[in-house]
Amino acid sequence: MTTPFRRITDIGPVYGKRVLVRVDFNVPIDAATGEITDDSRIQGSLPTLDALVEQGARVIAVSHRGRPKGPSAKDSLAPVVAYLQKLRTYPVKLTGEARSDEAVQAVEALQPGELLVLENLRFDPGETANDPELARRLASFADLYVNDAFGTSHRQHASIVGVPKYLPAYAGELMAEELDHLDRVLAHPTRPYWAIIGGAKVSDKVKLLSRLLELVDGIIIGGGMANTFLAAQGYSMGASLVEEGVIPEATRLLEQAQAKGVTVVLPKDVLVAKEFRADTPYRAALVTDIHADEMALDIGPRTVETIIAALQPAQTVLWNGPMGVFEFEAFAQGTIQVAQALAALNVSVVVGGGDSVAAVSKAGVKDKMTHISTGGGATLRYLEGEELPGIQALRQPAEA
Ligand SMILES: Nc1ncnc2c1ncn2[C@@H]1O[C@H](COP(=O)(O)OP(=O)(O)O)[C@@H](O)[C@H]1O
Numbered sequence: 001m002t003t004p005f006r007r008i009t010d011i012g013p014v015y016g017k018r019v020l021v022r023v024d025f026n027v028p029i030d031a032a033t034g035e036i037t038d039d040s041r042i043q044g045s046l047p048t049l050d051a052l053v054e055q056g057a058r059v060i061a062v063s064h065r066g067r068p069k070g071p072s073a074k075d076s077l078a079p080v081v082a083y084l085q086k087l088r089t090y091p092v093k094l095t096g097e098a099r100s101d102e103a104v105q106a107v108e109a110l111q112p113g114e115l116l117v118l119e120n121l122r123f124d125p126g127e128t129a130n131d132p133e134l135a136r137r138l139a140s141f142a143d144l145y146v147n148d149a150f151g152t153s154h155r156q157h158a159s160i161v162g163v164p165k166y167l168p169a170y171a172g173e174l175m176a177e178e179l180d181h182l183d184r185v186l187a188h189p190t191r192p193y194w195a196i197i198g199g200a201k202v203s204d205k206v207k208l209l210s211r212l213l214e215l216v217d218g219i220i221i222g223g224g225m226a227n228t229f230l231a232a233q234g235y236s237m238g239a240s241l242v243e244e245g246v247i248p249e250a251t252r253l254l255e256q257a258q259a260k261g262v263t264v265v266l267p268k269d270v271l272v273a274k275e276f277r278a279d280t281p282y283r284a285a286l287v288t289d290i291h292a293d294e295m296a297l298d299i300g301p302r303t304v305e306t307i308i309a310a311l312q313p314a315q316t317v318l319w320n321g322p323m324g325v326f327e328f329e330a331f332a333q334g335t336i337q338v339a340q341a342l343a344a345l346n347v348s349v350v351v352g353g354g355d356s357v358a359a360v361s362k363a364g365v366k367d368k369m370t371h372i373s374t375g376g377g378a379t380l381r382y383l384e385g386e387e388l389p390g391i392q393a394l395r396q397p398a399e400a
Pocket residue numbers: 198199200201202222223224225241296297298320321322323324325326327352353354355356357375376377
């Protein structure tokens with residue numbers, strides 16, 4: 001498929017030009033140690049950033065991290081900037097938010113061959129609200145815009161769809177590579193084709209499952225996502241993460257799957273605990289036996305066996321969303337065992353999502369996967385078949 005948008009290879013000479021690059025630096029960070037637990041998204045952005053810096057552009061990188069409600073030290077991009085500076089010899093600097101005087105001055109002072117990172121875009125509510133004023137501010141910093149944030153290109157946010165209205169816009173290396181890989185592996189999947197869906201962004205991702213059910217032969221639902229489906233089936237989920245508002249949609253999806261003959265695997269047993277913390281006591285419980293004060297934090301051993309058995313005939317697997325709170329050792333086994341089983345299958349496996357990739361890396365099997373994608377929700381949205389808003393925006397002529 002020829003891509004109808006401009007790629008960074010079409011950009012021409014950039015020496016001295018200011019280039020605003022939207023990256024996805026939304027990397028998982030261990031709350032206890034402050035360590036970046038998976039750097040795939042940082043590594044993924046390097047081909048584009050390096051190419052621009054090495055050609056002498058003045059590079060301004062912008063990203064969100066987390067879902068902060070206003071400025072918070074916890075969600076600062078400072079650890080990412082420190083990490084980047086360790087990886088690279090060219091100067092990498094952090095400045096304030098887009099609408100701060102500090103940022104204006106830092107952009108003004110930026111020299112060819114330097115990289116400046118603005119503070120977390122979501123500290124400013126204008127980012128998620130797609131505020132044109134914020135988009136114009138960001139555009140005012142640069143001559144050219146590059147979107148390399150595949151993982152966020154399903155969002156109608158100012159830095160994704162707003163800025164390219166005002167600047168000549170290009171897809172970065174990572175963006176182009178992600179689209180090529182997804183097309184190669186998933187446009188005509190070898191069957192049986194299975195999806196594994198988990199994680200915590202339940203209402204976001206439930207919306208994207210209807211189309212997926214039309215594409216796959218079977219679907220495994222685990223992690224936080226499973227709780228809402230189990231609740232839809234009438235199980236009492238106690239204090240588990242359940243999004244009540246999407247229970248009707250979950251019920252409809254289960255009916256759709258049945259009508260289509262798509263196999264659905266839901267947990268039979270789960271690990272439950274009374275508190276959401278690493279060292280909490282826990283027990284394995286059947287989904288029929290979750291007490292009111294307990295929450296499901298991982299799939300149980302019987303479910304792991306069922307999933308591994310279900311996956312044996314699969315020839316293509318798409319995985320987004322961990323099977324449990326894998327960040328806590330006690331609740332990592334479900335995710336790790338599924339990851340290891342996939343690695344042993346020797347079939348086409350695409351794993352996508354900031355946290356899923358961290359989990360597969362923790363399981364030690366990242367190298368065994370056919371494609372590791374930096375996008376979770378973005379990958380699911382891409383598979384719906386319509387162009388991602390961030391890609392669509394690259395095709396519009398700039399308004400000036
Ligand atoms: N049963 C559960 N209850 C609460 N959170 C869960 C559960 N299972 C998984 N999670 C959480 O889901 C998060 C990842 O979800 P999500 O962002 O949707 O995935 P990805 O980044 O791979 O797209 C992880 O931080 C993990 O701790």
